[in-house]
Amino acid sequence: MAEESAAAVLVARGLTKIYRMGEVDVVALRGIDLELYEGELVVLLGASGSGKSTLLNILGGLDGPTAGEVRWREHDLSIADDAALTSYRREHVGFVFQFYNLIPSLTARENVALVTEIADAPMEPSEALDLVGLGARMDHFPSQLSGGEQQRVAIARAVAKRPDLLLCDEPTGALDFATGRLVLDVIAQVNRELGTTTVLITHNAPIARMADRVVTMSDGLIKSDERNAAKVAPEALSW
Amino acid sequence: MVTPLGRKLLRDLASMRGQVVTIALVVACGIASYVALRCAYVSLETARDRHYGAQRFGDVFARLSRAPNSVRAKLEAIPGVAVVETRVVADGLMPLDDLPEPAVGEVVGLPSHGEPRLNALALRRGRLFEPGRADEAVVSEAFALAHGLEPGVATLPIVLEGVMHRVRVVGIALSPEYVFAMPAGSVFADDKHFGVLWMDGAAIAPALKVDGAFDDVVLSLQRDVPGAAGAEGAGRVSRESVLEAVDEVLRPYGGRPAYARDLQPSHQLLSSEFAQLGQMTTVIPAAFLGVAAFLLNVVLGRVVQLQRGQIATLKAVGYRDREIALHYLQMVTLIVFFGAALGLALGALLGKGMLGLYAQYYRFPALTLQLPARLLATAVLASFGAGVLGALATVRHIARLPPAEAMRPEAPAIYRRSWLERIGFARLLGPAWWMVARELIRxxxxxxxxxxxxxxxxxxxxxxxxxxxxxxxxxxxxxxxxxREDVTVAFRHVVDDRARNELAHLPGVLAVEPERVVPARLRHGPRSRALALTGRVDGASLHRVVEWPERVVTIPREGIVITKTLADRLGVQPGDELEVEVLEGARPIRRLRVAATSRELLGLGAFVSLGTLRAMLDEQEGLNGAALLVDPRELERLDARLRELPGVASVSRxxxxxxxxxxxxxxxxxxxxxxxxxxxxxxxxxxxxxxxxxxxxxxxxxxxxxxxxxxxxxxxxxxxxxxxxxxxxxxxxxxxxxxxxxxxxxxxxxxxxxxxxxxxxxxxxxxxxxxxxxxxxxxxxxxxxxxxxxxxxxxxxxxxxx
Known part of the structure; x- marks a missing residue:
């Protein structure tokens, strides 16, 4: 990693996170060090409960660490207040969630417009939906779309503002194999064509083959961090 | 253009329309009740004040036996008095074709030109009487309507001083004195049986045997006279000092205690009604808005709970806390808006309806619904206030909700064994009831x-x-x-005890209970009150003092019984002594011990035994009223006989x-x-x-x-x-x-x-x-x-x- 030619845009040092769930304390992260470089596609691999979603939430400014430090370029996110984190998400980050998290009362186009409304130099919602192949279904409500289609709307919503960082949390987790591969293809395409730094969380090891770099997590710790020499296109994946 | 959040708002509202409607209706009820009650109140007050202003309603009133017109100058000389209007007022019976029993006509004498300086008429139809005509009258509107009297066409028979006269109805009018028109001594409006006839006072004076004299006074106070009771200082002019001075001037002429506007019968009834209305305008709407605030709180809380994920998404994609909070606040605002719009319309409608009801009893020249913009704005603001108050906690919760936490499902709600279960109560019930109890207690x-x-x-x-x-x-x-009587008779003058026997021998009369009623002033320290003092026979069983909850209060041979409200006004308790001044005849003053107070439901009253009263008056006998128990089969016949008796002033069935x-x-x-x-x-x-x-x-x-x-x-x-x-x-x-x-x-x-x-x-x-x-x-x-x-x-x- 030392020989990376691109600059590290996001740096995490010694991240620790402890949750209180009901009446139980849960330690989700136990001291994580990580850098993300401009334009790369990183797959964060780990079993359920390994802490990868928690890490993603902290990297995306949805949550703060209990201890440790995160820096986005020159900004220290770990000491940022709520308003600063909101601006960070608003200006730099696009999210894709496992369960899509579309607003059920808004159509596909309106769900994307929700983000383009508040972004600085966004795409047209229709352009973003064209990008994910849903130009024809723009006026459908989430309930009228299949799971894969909903996830592609979610991706369109995430990329429409041209984010610097695209964070995808188990984007294929709720999808069947063929649909999942289509969604991954869209993510890879965004990464390639827009040059968006992308982090993709999955518990599904074969998906890691599409990454530039694979980070493996277990029990709140990073177990391995390897460059993927044999990157393949999502169409070539199978699981 | 509607933003995506705006669309979400409208569609969310549409999907929860049942709740939107039910809450909006509660808000609407609150606003409607406020607008209806408050606008009716304002409208009535405006109508009253305009009427009083335009027709120059007097401030002080007094009745007397009769005084020469020259006495008027003495009244005008009283410090603080602005205008004095003296007149003749007399009651006469009117045998009408459309009524089995005669109606009571109150004849009020006006100046010949028809325009008194106080208590003027608001002419509604027809014209005023011609100066000098003793056979023309302007009639009160309620009475005219009740009998379908047409000005210029109708004539009325009226018996004055035992002589039947026929007067022609030339006009129909309203007067601030008779907004709520009732016969003397009654509290009921009876438009069929009671009418006012305004006539040329000089022209009818001979018929009433008061030529060159007057028996009724209305006067107004100078603007700077303080109206409050007790404001009297040494040598200072006050309403009370004017009242006392009027009494002083009229005393030699059989003057009854003068009273201020707040005791004028029509005005007093209006004030009581207005006060109720005024208090309802705060109590009832507040109840509704309180409930609306609570409902909005609960419903918004639930919406937010259900939309946790959506809120998290909005935060994740970069919406600021206040943008999201505003979004949910708009939801509340819209619901309140629907309610407010409906409430305003409904309130105006109800207000109009209420005025219609009032207009049946209260006669104003112009009673129109007032909808003051400020009042409507207050109603709307209050409801928005209630809405925002209800939503505040939830909206703050939204702002504080960390996005990552909102993304996760909520932690399982914390339930505990309730105290009901710990004491073993729940064992009596099944697990389904535990769920119910724990949910409520949680x-x-x-x-x-x-x-x-x-x-x-x-x-x-x-x-x-x-x-x-x-x-x-x-x-x-x-x-x-x-x-418990069937008929009450009032005599024009005090009669001796033979009248009792005469009454007892009339057809159908089963029992007679004589009464003596005198005007009196009760004093305790600086507080005083003029009212009718009633003397009743020992062991009276027809007319009794009954308090609430139902209990008969016996009038003792010695001492005085007064109603609790009066006792509070005077600041006395049973055992205390009162100074009682009889305001007629020799005006004796005695001190009487308050034997009991009674929590009567109606009005102010003071009662003594007939013996006590006669002792005070230094009379051996004498009565001016009687309660009769009558055989129901003879009631109609007796009624007719009684009304024919010359000494009878009124017969009340x-x-x-x-x-x-x-x-x-x-x-x-x-x-x-x-x-x-x-x-x-x-x-x-x-x-x-x-x-x-x-x-x-x-x-x-x-x-x-x-x-x-x-x-x-x-x-x-x-x-x-x-x-x-x-x-x-x-x-x-x-x-x-x-x-x-x-x-x-x-x-x-x-x-x-x-x-x-x-x-x-x-x-x-x-x-x-x-x-x-x-x-x-x-x-x-x-x-x-x-x-x-x-x-x-x-x-x-x-x-x-x-």
Whole structure:
């Protein structure tokens, strides 16, 4: 990693996170060090409960660490207040969630417009939906779309503002194999064509083959961090 | 252009329309009741003030036997007096073709040109009398309407000083003195039996045998005279000092105590009515807006809970906290807006209807609905205030919700064994009841707010129906229990005891109870009050003093019995001494011990034994009134005979005034009561329906799980209904209390207590009625969600939570 030619845009040092769930304390992260470089596609691999979603939430400014430090370029996110984190998400980050998290009362186009409304130099919602192949279904409500289609709307919503960082949390987790591969293809395409730094969380090891770099997590710790020499296109994946 | 969040807002509202409608209706009831009551109040006050202003209503009034016109100059010389109007006023009987018994005509003499300087007429139709014509009269509008009198066409027969006259009706008019027109001594408007005839005073004076004299005074005060009682300082001019001076001037001429405007019969009744209305305008709308705030709080709380994921997404994609908070605040604002718009329209409509009811009894030249913009704005602002107040906690919660936490499903709600279970009570019940009890106890605030909402609903309905109880009590205890006679006769002058025997020998008379009533002033320290002092025979059984709750207060041979309200005014208690000055004849002054006070429901009164009164007056015999018990078969014949007797001033039949009382109270109450009952039921529906919807949506997972475990739809519904029923049951008892309390607030206040006191408890029938309506409304709203319970999607609900 030392020989990376691109600059590290996001740096995490010694991240620790402890949750209180009901009446139980849960330690989700136990001291994580990580850098993300401009334009790369990183797959964060780990079993359920390994802490990868928690890490993603902290990297995306949805949550703060209990201890440790995160820096986005020159900004220290770990000491940022709520308003600063909101601006960070608003200006730099696009999210894709496992369960899509579309607003059920808004159509596909309106769900994307929700983000383009508040972004600085966004795409047209229709352009973003064209990008994910849903130009024809723009006026459908989430309930009228299949799971894969909903996830592609979610991706369109995430990329429409041209984010610097695209964070995808188990984007294929709720999808069947063929649909999942289509969604991954869209993510890879965004990464390639827009040059968006992308982090993709999955518990599904074969998906890691599409990454530039694979980070493996277990029990709140990073177990391995390897460059993927044999990157393949999502169409070539199978699981 | 509507933003995506704007669209979300509208579609969310559309999807929860049942709740939007029920809450908006509660808001609408609050605003409508405020607008209707307040606008009616403002309109009546405006109409009254304009009428008083334009027709120059007097400030001080006095009756006397007769005084030469020269005395007027003495009255004008009293410091603080602005204008004096002297006149003749006399009662005469009018045998009319359309009535079995004669009506009473009050003849009021005006200056020949028809324009008195005080208490002028507002001519409605026709013209004034020609100067010098003793056979032309302007008639009061209510009487003219009741008999279909046409100016220029109709004539009226009237007996004055024993001589029958025929006067021609030339005009129809209103006067500030008779806004609420009632015969002297009555509290009921009786448009058929009582009319005012304004005539040329100089022209009719000979017929009334008061040529060159007057027997009635109206005067106005200079603007700078303080009106407040007790404001009198050494040598300072006050309303009280004017009253005393008027009494002093009129004393040699048989003057009765002068009284200020606040005791003028028509004005006093209006004030009492206005005061009730004024107090209702704060009490009732506040109840509705309180419930609306609570409903918005609960519903918004649920919406936010259900939309946790959406809120998290909005935050994740970069929406700021205040943008999201504003979004949900707009939801509340829109609901309130619907309610407010509906409430304003409904309120204006109801206000117009209320004025229509008032217009039947209160005659103003112009009674039009006033809708002051400031008042409407206040109503709308108050409802928005209530809405925002209700939403505040939730909106703050939204702002504080960390996005990552919102993304995760909520941690399992923390339930604990409740104290009910710990004491072993729950073992008596099945697990379904544990669920009910734990749910209610886990959310103590929401549970108590629901209970409060139900209580408000019960209270509003109790309040509405309570008026009937009060009127029943007023009639049964305030009137009937104390007045067991069939006919009351008042004589023009004091007659000797032979009159008693003559009455006893009239056809159908079974018993006679003579009475002596004199005007008197009661004093205690600096406080005083002029009123009628009644002397009754020992052991009187027809006319009695009866207090509430029903108990007969015996008038002792020595001492005086006064009503509790009067005792409070004078600051005396049983055992204290009062100075009693009789305001006629030799004006004797005696000190009497207060033997008892009675909590009478009606007005102010003072009673002594006939012996005590005669001793004070230094009379051996003498009476000026009598109560008669009459054989019902002879009643009509006796009535006619009595009215023919020359010495009889008035004959009052109980059956007639009971009917008037019933009609008057029913007319005024039925519509208002119905509206309040509907409003009260709206609250119950609003509370129960929203509680039910929330219970179903928030616990659909638990309920579906139960269904999967083998519970029937009925058993699952039972758990939800159990919660609702518990809240309703818990709300009933406090609601009944609250209702009685609210109505006491409405009917408290000095000007109301002068005319009547409210009994303190509602009847069991009222309680049963309120409970019945609320339980029915609750059951109805609970059934509206039954469909949702039966349609629980077992598979979908058990899938991963988004």
């Amino acid at each position: 959310r103590p605030l929401r549970t108590s707010l629901s209970v409060f909402g139900i209580a408000m609903s019960v209270a509003v309905i109790v309040g509405a129906r309570f008026t009937y109880d009060a009127m029943d009590a007023l009639l049964d205890v305030g009137l009937l229990a104390g007045q 109980k059956d007639a005034w009971v009917e008037l009382f019933r009609k008057q109270s029913t007319d005024q109450m039925s519509t208002t009561t119905m509206i309040l009952v509907i409003f009260g039921a709206t609250i119950a529906i609003g509370v129960v329906y929203n509680d039910a919807r929330i219970a179903v949506s928030m616990r659909s997972r638990d309920l579906a799980t139960l269904r999967v475990l083998g519970f029937t739809t009925g058993e699952v519904a039972g758990i939800v209904y159990g919660e609702l029923a518990t809240c309703v049951l818990l709300g009933l008892a406090p609601g009944l209390q609250l209702g009685s309390w609210l109505m006491q607030q409405v009917f408290s206040g000095a000007s109301i207590e002068e005319t009547f006191r409210m009994p303190t408890t509602a009847s069991p029938l009222t309680f049963a009625f309120a409970v019945g309506i609320v339980v029915f409304a609750a059951a109805f709203s609970a059934l509206l969600v039954r469909d949702r319970l039966d349609r629980l999607d077992l598979v979908e609900v058990l899938k991963a939570r988004e």
